[in-house]
Amino acid sequence: MGEFRPISVHHALGGGPVADTLLWRKCYGGVMLLIGSTVMWVLFERAGYNFLSFVANSLLLLVVILFFWVKSASLLNRPLPPIPDLDISEESVLIAADEIRVWVNRALATVHEIAVDGNLRTLVLVAFGLWMVSCIGSLFNFLTLVYIGVLLSLSVPLLYDTFQPQIDEKLIVVHKNMSVVLKIVDLILQNIPMAQKKQKKTE
Numbered sequence: 001m002g003e004f005r006p007i008s009v010h011h012a013l014g015g016g017p018v019a020d021t022l023l024w025r026k027c028y029g030g031v032m033l034l035i036g037s038t039v040m041w042v043l044f045e046r047a048g049y050n051f052l053s054f055v056a057n058s059l060l061l062l063v064v065i066l067f068f069w070v071k072s073a074s075l076l077n078r079p080l081p082p083i084p085d086l087d088i089s090e091e092s093v094l095i096a097a098d099e100i101r102v103w104v105n106r107a108l109a110t111v112h113e114i115a116v117d118g119n120l121r122t123l124v125l126v127a128f129g130l131w132m133v134s135c136i137g138s139l140f141n142f143l144t145l146v147y148i149g150v151l152l153s154l155s156v157p158l159l160y161d162t163f164q165p166q167i168d169e170k171l172i173v174v175h176k177n178m179s180v181v182l183k184i185v186d187l188i189l190q191n192i193p194m195a196q197k198k199q200k201k202t203e
Helices: 017-022 027-046 051-076 090-115 120-139 142-162 164-202
Strands: none
Touching: 017 027, 017 142, 027 051, 027 142, 090 120, 120 142, 120 164, 142 164
C-alpha cells in the first residue's frame, strides 16, 4: 500500500476558473453561482414556478429588449448590442464527445463485468450504489438534489483546502479500515462460486 500523498485542492479541481470559483478565490463567481442557484431553487421549488414558462418568458424578454435596442440604435446612431458570434467550435465538440465516450465505456465495462464475467463483487457494489441513490432520491426531488450539490461544491472544497492536514489524517484511517473490509468481502465472494460449483458436481 503506497503512502497517502496530499495534493493541492486547486490542482485537483483543474486549476482553472472552475477551481477558482469553487475555492472562492474569485468571490464574484462564487457569489453569482450561489445567488443564481438559490433564486432558481426558490422559484421552482418554493414558488411553484414552471421551468418551461420561466425559460420561455426569459427568452421573450431578451428578444424584445434586443429588438428595441437595435431599432433605437439605428435611429439614434448608437452602437449595436455587444453580442458575440455564437458558434460552437469543432474542437470543443470533439472534446465533449471524447469525455462522454470515456464515461460510456466505463459504464459498458461495468455491465460486461456483471453480465458476462459474473463478477459478484461488482454486482454488490453497483447494487449498493443504486440503492443509496434510490434512498436519497426518495427524500429529495431532482431540483433540490441539484441545489444541495451546488451548496456542497461551494463549501466542501473550501473546507478541505482549509483543513487539509486534519482531514487527511482521518482519511488515512478510513482508507486502511476500508481496505481491510474489502479484503474480507473479496474472500467471502470468492468462496461463493466455489460452493456453487461443488453443489453442481454432486448433482
